Amino acid sequence: MGELREEPVVSGREYSVDEVRGRPAAELEDFEGETSFHASHGPHEHDVVGFGRVEDDKALVHEKQGPDGGGRDVRVWQVTPTAQGFAAEHIPKG
Numbered sequence: 405m406g407e408l409r410e411e412p413v414v415s416g417r418e419y420s421v422d423e424v425r426g427r428p429a430a431e432l433e434d435f436e437g438e439t440s441f442h443a444s445h446g447p448h449e450h451d452v453v454g455f456g457r458v459e460d461d462k463a464l465v466h467e468k469q470g471p472d473g474g475g476r477d478v479r480v481w482q483v484t485p486t487a488q489g490f491a492a493e494h495i496p497k498g
Contacts, residue, residue, distance in 0.1 A: 419443035421490040435463035
């Protein structure tokens with residue numbers, strides 16, 4: 405994945421998931437367990453490293469601080485399937 409991007413996250417916007425674990429995402433289970441994905445929304449790009457779990461028709465990925473995902477929780481992403489692939493949106497921690 406290279407160097408992690410440290411750009412601010414645009415709240416309330418769906419990011420397109422460009423890849424998960426270095427390849428195109430095929431199913432929600434690709435986001436389960438220790439995972440990483442690259443997401444973009446226009447010029448905004450973000451690399452997420454963390455731990456995910458699949459619930460019903462979505463995956464919740466708890467982003468962790470640091471390139472290896474071993475730090476504190478940063479934010480939670482909700483990943484859902486779309487007609488074009490997958491979308492990720494930052495949601496309030498709950």
